[in-house]
Amino acid sequence: MNDLSNSLAAADIAHSVHPYTNMRLHEKQGPMIMARGDGVRVYDDHGKEYIEGLAGLWSVAVGFSEPRLRDAAVRQMDLLPYYHSFAHKAHEPAIRLGEKLAEMAPEGMNRVFFTNSGSEANDTVIKMLWFMNNGLGRPEKKKFLARNKGYHGITIASGSLTGLPANHKDFDLPAIPVTHLTCPHFWRWGEEGETESEFTARLLKEAEDVILAEGPETIAGFIGEPVMGAGGVMTPPEGYWPGIEALCHKYDIILISDEVINGFGRLGTTFGCEKYGFTPDILVTSKQLTSSYMPLAAIIMNDKVYNAIADNSEKLGTFGHGFTGSGHPVACAVGLENLAIIEERDLIGNAARLEEQFQGGLRKFADHPLVGEVRGVGLIAGLELVADKASKRSFTPAGKVSAQAAKFAAQEGLICRNVYETLALCPPLIVTEDDIDQIIERMGRALDLTW
Numbered sequence: 001m002n003d004l005s006n007s008l009a010a011a012d013i014a015h016s017v018h019p020y021t022n023m024r025l026h027e028k029q030g031p032m033i034m035a036r037g038d039g040v041r042v043y044d045d046h047g048k049e050y051i052e053g054l055a056g057l058w059s060v061a062v063g064f065s066e067p068r069l070r071d072a073a074v075r076q077m078d079l080l081p082y083y084h085s086f087a088h089k090a091h092e093p094a095i096r097l098g099e100k101l102a103e104m105a106p107e108g109m110n111r112v113f114f115t116n117s118g119s120e121a122n123d124t125v126i127k128m129l130w131f132m133n134n135g136l137g138r139p140e141k142k143k144f145l146a147r148n149k150g151y152h153g154i155t156i157a158s159g160s161l162t163g164l165p166a167n168h169k170d171f172d173l174p175a176i177p178v179t180h181l182t183c184p185h186f187w188r189w190g191e192e193g194e195t196e197s198e199f200t201a202r203l204l205k206e207a208e209d210v211i212l213a214e215g216p217e218t219i220a221g222f223i224g225e226p227v228m229g230a231g232g233v234m235t236p237p238e239g240y241w242p243g244i245e246a247l248c249h250k251y252d253i254i255l256i257s258d259e260v261i262n263g264f265g266r267l268g269t270t271f272g273c274e275k276y277g278f279t280p281d282i283l284v285t286s287k288q289l290t291s292s293y294m295p296l297a298a299i300i301m302n303d304k305v306y307n308a309i310a311d312n313s314e315k316l317g318t319f320g321h322g323f324t325g326s327g328h329p330v331a332c333a334v335g336l337e338n339l340a341i342i343e344e345r346d347l348i349g350n351a352a353r354l355e356e357q358f359q360g361g362l363r364k365f366a367d368h369p370l371v372g373e374v375r376g377v378g379l380i381a382g383l384e385l386v387a388d389k390a391s392k393r394s395f396t397p398a399g400k401v402s403a404q405a406a407k408f409a410a411q412e413g414l415i416c417r418n419v420y421e422t423l424a425l426c427p428p429l430i431v432t433e434d435d436i437d438q439i440i441e442r443m444g445r446a447l448d449l450t451w
């Protein structure tokens with residue numbers, strides 16, 4: 001370790017409070033400090049090279065050294081480094097990005113509200129639906145449906161929608177009215193002898209039973225990720241999303257597709273809803289929107305939602321909601337350039353073209369004694385580790401073996417993320433065939449070392 005890294009690590013231990021970290025363990029083991037990035041690779045402060053198999057946090061679509069994003073940020077910094085959109089003010093980057101997102105989104109989704117993060121976006125969606133339903137004279141229509149293992153953020157309201165134990169335990173969540181439905185993951189939650197379509201039918205019946213028991217007039221929205229990410233990369237069973245869409249239409253429930261991870265090509269389609277054949281009322285996007293070079297999230301909504309909110313803002317005199325950074329000009333300028341790169345380089349097509357190599361290569365690990373299931377679509381995948389393949393029994397304590405495997409992967413030069421029992425992969429959309437071969441090779445070595 002050189003002096004700089006020693007002092008950096010010591011300063012980190014002395015002063016930083018890390019998200020998603022066992023802080024006492026961190027004080028003993030210290031940080032892994034990343035010094036620079038280049039394409040799909042990052043380098044730590046000792047110069048060790050890693051393939052960033054999770055694109056940072058599922059986000060760096062165009063890779064870690066894209067000069068066009070830097071230039072877009074600098075240009076905007078020079079021109080107008082900050083402005084806002086409160087009370088009729090506007091600026092070109094937010095206007096142009098809103099226009100671009102409406103063009104990319106499914107037919108009829110024409111309006112965009114910006115926040116700084118996915119959590120703020122989902123908080124905003126909750127408030128929008130409450131504001132909308134109060135305006136429509138149905139103040140009892142306030143509850144949400146979400147799913148176990150879903151991830152929608154960590155603020156008090158978005159964290160309530162999240163269905164993961166670590167985000168609830170000792171945080172006193174959920175704090176808003178939300179029912180978490182069965183996780184739509186057939187391999188884990190399908191019953192003995194049940195087919196995939198029977199599983200889908202059971203989950204749809206469960207959703208309808210909950211809607212009827214609570215009263216459709218009390219349910220404002222249903223939120224879900226087309227492919228669940230942070231809960232462990234779970235792909236939905238056949239027919240699930242069109243079935244959910246039909247229920248939402250039947251009971252006048254707003255359907256929210258949380259595409260913070262899925263959006264902008266991750267599944268080989270522009271949005272996840274396109275992949276699974278449904279049209280939401282609200283699309284929540286972030287991460288790959290700017291490749292996370294700048295914090296930004298966008299809520300794209302249809303006219304039904306927009307008009308109800310607009311009408312109530314007229315009645316009350318304002319829509320009393322917004323962040324200082326909503327539609328930050330530098331973030332929006334970077335987002336516009338990032339989407340231009342995704343289009344020009346056909347990175348969505350790249351994800352579709354490489355799907356077979358990536359998913360097929362990883363599926364070979366299904367034979368590994370540690371691996372219960374390999375799943376995924378496009379350029380997102382999860383390997384769920386089990387103590388016993390036949391019974392699908394997980395290791396105890398939960399997550400310990402997957403954490404160990406992720407450490408071995410890093411040792412072998414691959415960063416992946418251990419989420420509960422699953423090793424998640426979600427490489428930058430610019431990956432090449434050669435990068436994928438290396439990801440698979442390094443993952444294989446990590447699994448063998450763990451075993």
Ligand code: PLP
Binds near residue numbers: 116118152230
């Ligand atoms: N929604 C989904 C699907 C996510 O994956 C995430 C973050 O990973 C969020 C919301 C929250 O986003 P943020 O971390 O920007 O608050």
